[in-house]
Amino acid sequence: MSTEARTEQKSMIIEDWWEPPMPPTDLIFDDGEPMESNRHRIAMNVLIRSINQAFANRDDFFTGGNMFIYYSSTQARNRDFKGPDFFVVLDVDGTRERQGWVVWEENGRYPNVIVELMSPSTAEADMGVKKNIYEQIFRTPDYYVFNPFNPDSLQGWHLDANQQYQPLIPNEQGWLWCQRLGLWLATWEGTIDRETAVWLRFYDQAGNLVLLPEEAANARAERLAARLRELGEDPDSI
Structure with missing residues (x-):
C-alpha cells in the first residue's frame, strides 16, 4: 500500500471516530x-x-x-x-x-x-x-x-x-x-x-392590574362578602 493510500485510510479512521466537543458540565x-x-x-x-x-x-x-x-x-x-x-x-x-x-x-x-x-x-x-x-x-x-x-x-x-x-x-x-x-x-x-x-x-x-396570588384571593373574598351582604347575611358571622 502506498504512503498516500495509508494516509487516506488513517484520515478516514480518524473521521469515523471524531466526536463534536461536549459543552461544559461544571x-x-x-x-x-x-x-x-x-x-x-x-x-x-x-x-x-x-x-x-x-x-x-x-x-x-x-x-x-x-x-x-x-x-x-x-x-x-x-x-x-x-x-x-x-x-x-x-x-x-x-x-x-x-x-x-x-x-x-x-x-x-x-x-x-x-x-x-x-x-x-x-x-x-x-x-x-x-x-x-x-x-x-x-x-x-x-x-x-x-x-x-x-x-x-x-x-x-x-x-x-x-x-x-x-x-x-x-x-x-x-x-x-x-x-x-x-x-x-x-x-x-x-x-x-x-x-x-x-x-x-x-x-x-x-x-386591569394583573393581581398577585394573595391579591386575587383577597378580591375573591371581598366579592363573596359583598354578595352575602346583598343577601342580608353578615360575612363576619359566617
Missing part, C-alpha cells in the same frame, strides 16, 4: 451574591408571581429571575455574564425544574422577554453591554429596564424587522406594551411585603 448556578437591595428582590418576585398568575392555566412557559443563563462554552468558561433580573421564555416545558437557563439544553431557546432592575452600579451595563447581548446574541424581542427607586425610569425596546432594538413609545398613561406577553408594563404604587413603593407591574390588554 456550571455554577449560585455565586452567593445578593441582589442590590431588598426592594430589588421584592420587585423581581412581583414580576415572577404576576406572570405565574396571569398564565395560571398554562404550562408552556418558564419565568425566572436572578438566574444564570449559559449560552456558549466561552461565556461559561469566562463567567463574564450571569443573567437578567427577570425573564420569560415561551413555548417550552414549564413543568421542568431548572437551576438556571442553559441554552444548549433548551433546544437553543433564549428568553422572549427580559427586564433588568437597574441600580446606580448596574445602569451602565444594563443599558450597554447587556442590552447589546440581548439584541445581538439572544435576539430577545422585548427588553425593559426599571430602577425600583426611580418611578420615572421605565424604558423598553422591541426588535424590529432588521433585528435591531427600537425604543417603545409609551401610551398616554406612560405604559409600555409587551407584544410577546400580550400585557402592559407600568408602575403601581402600594405596599408589598411590608414595603411601600412604586412597583413595576403587569396590566392586561383592558388595563
